[in-house]
Amino acid sequence: MKNKELRTRILFLLAGVLVVAGIVLMIINFSPDRINRVVSVGAVFIGEADDNGWNESHYKGIRKACEENGCIMYSRMGVAEQEEELKGAVSVLVSQGCSCIFLTSYGYGEYLNSIAQEYPKVAFYCISGEGDRSNCTSYFARMYQVRYLAGIVAGKATESGILGYVTAMPIPETIRSVNAYALGARKANPSARVIVVYTGSWDDKASEEEAVMSLKEAGADVITYHEDRPYAIDLADEMGMLTTGYDYVSKQYSNRFLTGAVINWDILYTKVLRDYLSGRANFSKGYWLGLSDGAVSLYPYSDMVSEETRELVTSEEERIMTTLDVFSGRILDNTGVERCSENERISDDELFNHIDWYVEGVEVYE
Template sequence: MNTNNSKARYVPALLVILTVAAIIFVIQSFRIPTETQNTTVGVVLIGSWADKAWNESHYKGLQKACDAYNCKLLGREYVADSGDAGTFYDAVDGLIKDGANVIFLTSFGYGSYLDKIAAKYPDVAFFTISGHGKANNCTSYFARLYQVRYLAGLVAGAATKTGVLGYVAAMPNSQTNRGINAYALGMRRANPQAKLLVHFTGSWDNQNAEMDSVVKLAAAGADVITYHEDKPNAIEKAEMMGLYTIGYGSTQANYSQRYLTAALYDWDAVYQKVLSDYISGRVTSTKDYWLDLSEGGVKLDKLSPLVEPATAELVELELQRIKKKDVFSGVIYDNKGQLRCDEGEQISDQELFYGMDWFVEGVEIDE
């Protein structure tokens, strides 16, 4: 028996075994890290996680994402975003003490505290809707609600009988202003002569002030009401008064058909995307999230049966258009007559997110 020939026959088989073992080792080495077992998520809320509005939509969206990726979720409720900063710092300190290594800040005002707290905890990842935070452990996330605010403005502009729309808002900032402006652009697209009266309450959650604002706006001729507050107090008052309404943020089934539609976030989609990227290591300090219609970050609620078919057709046409060309593009004048955007131009994301301190033509601020 030729021993050398026999050995030669077994060499290829040995090589195959070694090659397969090496491939298995490489595959094992490049698995996505199972960091979900060690990820504890903290969320800071300005109100109750069960408020059936802004805070609940964030909490539930984040809870679904945590469930999907086997993360633990910790929360702090009723944390003010202005005034006594100690309340905010105590909330974050408590979350980190309890094990949170990634924290979501869900109110715009928290941004003013972010740099200090991020510097204190450089190994904790902070996600904020405010857009503030210059440290490497800070990332901005949001959804382009202004896109569906524009579509809702089309519905409102077509529905008004008086040519006057009312808007109840907490306070002027870039987030609030771009929603007002997008809504007014949609209103003017459907009804070029209409005007939008805006009343600021100075608070994200003040039931009396919000309901009083509706009364004042209605007295000034507004027959369609929308809002930008944490809770739908303005809608409830408008319903009592028999006015048309446009919802925001979340929707409820117990309103009349005068509730024409709503501009909605899909926080489930937003948090799934952001948390998935964090866990898989795709988040960087230069990567901000601003999910749009195409990415599922926002959506328009179903239309009321009172919405005319022609209006529904216009909404669909404009929806398809703004998926390709942003709401804030083409010729746009502000309410003081200054040209803010020209033909062939588009307002930058930088200005939309941080610098929109003006209002478009057709907007009047009710002092």
């Protein structure tokens, strides 16, 4: 009798252990950080992974996100912003088993919907893209927030009051950054001017260097850029001009490199990838991460940046993260038209998709 009772107790104990073990396994299996299958992630780049700029920063960001989440990364390099080339690259990645693909250049967005329709079981994420299908969306960082802060640094540092800005083409991505830089510069120096030169290309060394020369002739003593590679500030630094960087800093400059508006792509890609892996992919609104997420930051200051400037930047950074964004309060455009009133904030939709005007203090060289 006693043996039978003992066996019964042992069976109940074993059953309890199995139940607990099952619960633990369920928790592990449903944890976003635990992936039970190896996922292949694809990425398409307009340039090469060692360009010391845009493509390198994205490549490293995606690679790190994949490593941290147990995914395999496949990539296609040097893919032009043309439909047939992009479709060919995507076809290769899909054939390699990629179920999640990042399109890392703005021009790919034009073909996002048609590609997403062709591969309905693949998730597509495109830089600044405008897809409206259930398996695609856009992603970017709120670069304009740290552009504003870098503009404060530049506005405090300039002696001529003229800042030069070299960029590719007038699209919302570049225009909002130009405007944020100008707002920051004029926060520090109300009479500051930002002169913009468009090169018509994301990667054209000759045009970008020519732009720097013309800006210097126009009186600019600080140069920044919004291109794939840092040709503009490379030359400006050699010429003894002050500079602020963009996106990714891969080399050592002189102390005339004041700071840089940096995107921490690994943080953004990790967020997007983990959402995808855990079934929480945000295809309805896209991803636009900023200062509060750690997705953007300022590069460490040069010793030429004063303590007064640093304190102003810190104060404005706290304001952006806790109360109002950069594009809030009364804002006039460069023709004198009020674009935002005292108690308003410009919407994300306007900033991300539609902005086509410049704030007060911006001049565009044709």
